[in-house]
Amino acid sequence: MIIKVQDLYKNFGSLEVLKGINCSIKEQEVVVVIGPSGSGKSTFLRCLNKLEEPTSGTVIIDGYDITDPNTDINYVRQEVGMVFQRFNLFPHKTVLENVTLAPIKVRNMQKDEAEKKAIELLKKVGLEDKANAYPSQLSGGQQQRVAIARALAMRPKIMLFDEPTSALDPEMVGEVLAVMKQLAREGMTMVVVTHEMGFAREVGDRVIFMDNGQIVEEGTPKEIFSNAQNPRTQSFLSKIL
């Protein structure tokens, strides 16, 4: 198991957002997390790389207990890429610099080596011709693909996606999903929060339905989408399918 979450609780002040999450994810597995707004999907994802500090429980990533204060979180984060809803590219840096910054500064890679790898990754997401552009000169879909390349440049073992297509115009959703599907096919371990049920069906190994800070139901896409057992899952799916 590359991700192991046990009894994860997260409060924001007096607001209980995660109420005892237990979940294990295998290497190369693609897990899709769905659920209503405010159910704690983003918070759960952000606990997996400690952008949120869990209130209690343990989160073990590739053998490292990141809830242990002695664990070097900056090291573990190199193994966990994250893609955000709003891209969060560095606007003062070119596309190429966005992709090479962390490998150079964190992994101490030589600049020319980092650039070579970056160009490869940009090719992979179809944007090698934009290497010298600034993020503001790109469309939303292009920016999100750069963000994926930037995360991949650290050679992560796990990729987390938090609604990667929700901020995009509809015509750009496909190009981002295509890159994610390609990644899944190559065997990346992925945890994806999304409302794209087509994506979940096609590449998801497992779908987790969250509601009110808990995992209510989980199973293969087929089990969840055609044969949900829990009434809350059924009611959620009836609203979005």
Add this chain to the structure above:
Amino acid sequence: MDVILHALPLMIEGAVISLLITVIGIVLGSIIGLIAGLARLSKVKLSKILGTAYVDFFRGTPLFVQIMLIYFGIPGLLNSLNEYWISVNGNPLLSNTSMNIWVAAILSISLNSGAYIAEIFRGGIQSIEKGQMEAARSLGMTHVQAMRYVILPQAFKRVIPPMGNEFIMLLKETSLLSVIGFEELARKTQLEVARTYASFELWLTCAFVYLVMTFTFSRLVDRLEKKLETE
């Protein structure tokens, strides 16, 4: 007219000193301000308290008082200390307790501008979207690396207009250094007026010289701002 022409070289000399002390004040103030601004944003309680106390003191008291405190107050304190030392040990602790006027000028102007610049930097850093820090940290950068490579470069761009303002304010405020006899533009004017009694002509000229400097500088900042915008 003659009296103006006669005083002008001296006044320009004063203006150069005013500019010099302002530039030094902005440079040292930026270093102090960056440290104090980061201290105020830090999670460490003590540095937050120290940063806040510094900023509150220098923004909450008049520069005039700060100048007096540094030029007269500190030597006074050192003198008392020396006298106490002599009464205990028989010999003085410090051989010289006087304050050099340049040191006093640089110290007061830098500490004062540092407090304002700390707030400018703090505002600039806080104006950067939270997602920038999160993206940087998610890539494995430390807090310091994220600040250095991601947050501060963006914040610096945003603080250029308020820094330009601070420069202009400070340039005008350096005239207060005349109270300790520091010979910048206002003091030079004062001395010339005392010699020639041409109050109106010389103070008007003085105002004009300040105006030329502040006007030129504000145009420069405008242009820089436009250039950064298009980048």
